[in-house]
Structure formats: C-alpha cells, structure tokens
C-alpha cells in the first residue's frame with residue numbers, strides 16, 4: 001500500500017556543518033556491567049515487525065550513560081522541519097563512530113540474539129528473511145536523543161540507507177544497507193511512548209496502535225524501509241526520555 005504523503009521521513013542524515021562540529025568521537029563509558037545474552041530474550045511484540053529486549057542494559061549502566069551523555073553538546077532540533085521531514089522537537093547528538101557501533105554490537109547481547117535466537121527454531125534462510133539479509137553489525141551513525149517534557153517526534157517512517165560497511169572487526173568495506181531501527185531506552189519517564197500504527201489488512205481493517213512505554217535499559221528493534229510501520233515518539237509529560245539510536249546493517 002502506498003504511504004500517505006502527509007507522513008514524513010526521519011531526517012537522520014547529517015549536515016556537513018554538524019559533521020564538522022562533531023568529528024571527535026566521544027569517550028563512551030565501558031559497556032559494563034552487562035546481562036549475559038543467555039539470560040535475555042528477543043521478544044516479538046509484533047512478529048516480523050517489532051522486537052523487544054528487556055534489560056538489554058542494566059539500570060546502573062543506563063544511569064552512567066545518561067550522566068555521560070548529558071555532557072555532550074546536544075543540539076535542539078528546530079520546531080519547523082525542512083520540507084518532507086517529520087516534526088520533531090528534542091535535543092540530539094549525532095556522530096559517525098564505527099568503533100562504538102561495533103562495541104555495541106559485539107559486547108552486548110545484540111549480535112548473539114539477532115544471529116542466534118531466531119536461528120534456533122528457524123532456518124538460516126528465514127533468519128535472512130527476517131533481517132533482510134545477513135546481519136553484519138550496527139550503523140556507525142549513532143544518534144542520542146533527549147526529550148524533556150513537551151518534546152516529541154511526530155509520525156513518520158524510517159528510511160533504509162545503503163552504505164559501505166566496515167568495522168574494526170571486519171575492516172574491508174562491503175556493500176550493505178540498513179533494515180531495522182534500533183532504539184535503546186536509557187531512562188524511564190511519563191509519556192514518551194513509541195507508538196506504532198499497523199497497516200489495515202483484510203482480516204483486521206482497523207488495527208489498534210501498538211504503544212511501547214520506555215523502560216530503562218530496554219532495546220527495541222523495528223523493521224524500516226519499505227515495510228516500516230508509521231510510528232511516533234509521543235510527547236514526554238514528566239522526566240526525561242533518553243534514547244540511543246542506530247540501525248541494523250545487513251549485506252546487500
């Protein structure tokens with residue numbers, strides 16, 4: 001079904017000025033302590049579209065991260081978006097950091113859960129079908145969002161991007177694309193739910209929206225690109241919502 005024109009795209013591409021301003025990579029705190037992947041689950045919230053990993057990062061690590069991220073030069077996005085971009089009002093920081101993306105992929109449970117969990121009951125072919133190809137790692141384009149009360153991210157679709165993927169552990173570049181959005185909630189707040197709007201089908205002409213309440217340390221993966229669900233980050237009403245965002249990268 002064609003996507004309605006009134007819904008916008010996520011403006012996640014970086015301007016050259018921002019790139020110039022943020023060329024030195026942050027000194028990210030070590031990803032410790034962590035909960036072993038054997039104690040975590042890739043939980044289907046809407047099979048094939050949205051998965052959750054509760055306790056992906058323990059609360060102590062989330063708190064360390066929030067205080068570290070508070071020291072970064074976050075930029076408030078303008079209330080008036082450029083043509084074709086979704087209205088979003090939050091403070092954000094964006095950096096190209098292949099080393100951190102690689103650490104986040106390998107040191108946490110993510111790589112194991114993405115490449116093994118589904119494989120236990122599914123064939124490798126189905127695994128590739130789910131992720132849109134052979135998973136290689138995470139997009140080096142790391143985004144940090146802070147939403148204070150009154151801030152939100154209006155309804156939009158996330159784009160898939162093609163890229164040439166290399167990482168410290170796989171240095172020779174290979175053709176790749178992003179297929180799923182990764183959000184890691186680093187705090188708990190009131191409001192700020194990520195709400196998905198499933199497409200109507202013959203069997204269900206009026207599907208209920210699916211609302212995810214941010215939980216400290218929970219990770220969410222949702223399919224993006226052609227089969228992305230319309231979604232939004234609803235307005236925060238109390239406290240701060242902190243999110244770390246990247247994307248799953250697969251071979252193309």
Ligand SMILES: O=C(O)CCC(=O)C(=O)O
Nearest residue numbers: 010158193194232233245
């Ligand atoms: O903050 C949220 O809940 C949603 C973020 C989002 O949709 C995005 O980064 O594209």
Ligand SMILES: [Fe+2]
Nearest residue numbers: 010157158231
């Ligand atoms: Fe999005």
